[in-house]
Ligand SMILES: Nc1nc2c(ncn2[C@@H]2O[C@H](COP(=O)(O)OP(=O)(O)O)[C@@H](O)[C@H]2O)c(=O)[nH]1
């Protein structure tokens with residue numbers, strides 16, 4: 252047995268925020284209706300277009316409008332194009348691969364650049380895997396949320412708790428960022444708002460909080476556990492130790508329940524955020540990305556780099572600070588909205 256289990260085996264820190272209403276119906280039955288692909292959790296095409304307007308301007312507008320007017324793809328034009336793609340936060344590797352491929356296709360004319368990029372982006376996004384968030388009915392579904400401080404982890408958990416509650420699920424949140432009392436307080440507020448329960452034990456070992464949460468979820472038949480974590484990159488070694496320990500608690504106690512390990516990335520940090528995030532791939536077996544703060548960001552091109560360089564699909568996008576501002580990411584709509 253790990254000693255962090257000994258530290259606190261009998262938890263009395265569990266707070267049932269909504270014991271009464273969990274046995275009742277979901278908060279809003281009408282929102283449960285899922286009419287095909289489009290539902291309450293997707294953005295309408297028009298709203299998506301508006302949300303990624305600046306990204307579209309930088310990734311498509313600037314590149315396509317300029318290149319389309321050229322006669323031939325000579326070296327000068329190709330270099331120019333690569334530079335424009337890098338500027339649009341597509342990353343050096345992805346940009347140079349896209350341009351190298353073009354270099355080899357000597358029949359292609361600059362007037363076809365829009366079609367070429369649209370196809371390339373679609374291919375890259377498809378190759379990274381499905382954008383649908385994993386969930387299994389009638390089972391415990393565990394979501395392990397990681398990312399640097401300020402990327403939007405706690406907010407994402409609040410929004411996800413709200414989403415699952417709206418669907419009538421029984422939701423437990425594990426306050427695994429035990430370093431700052433404020434972090435647990437913030438999570439507490441979010442979970443109350445969403446109507447989820449929380450397991451917290453301020454100042455304790457995060458892995459022991461996760462252990463308690465898993466036990467409670469199994470004993471009390473929860474549908475969902477959302478695990479919040481710390482993201483202090485200042486002490487990379489400690490952070491990785493902490494996450495590795497949580498991961499091993501999950502692997503030992505609920506391996507079958509782990510539905511997603513989600514990396515949370517702030518769209519505004521662009522390529523810089525992506526390189527910081529590589530730390531997490533070293534200790535957590537990531538399955539997907541949630542891209543937050545896409546609202547108003549010009550750096551949404553990062554979605555393509557994440558797919559290409561990390562081989563991870565973006566599954567969720569944050570488009571504001573409110574509870575309902577979390578949407579499913581749809582790769583084909585994204586590409587369409589970028590180019591139209
Ligand atoms: N505009 C916008 N703000 C967001 C979004 N997601 C999170 N935030 C804000 O980002 C800040 C940091 O979020 P927080 O969840 O505390 O990050 P954490 O440190 O990773 O847990 C907060 O002020 C949030 O309101 C989003 O999708 N859009």
Ligand SMILES: [Mg+2]
Nearest residue numbers: 404405428434
């Ligand atoms: Mg937090």
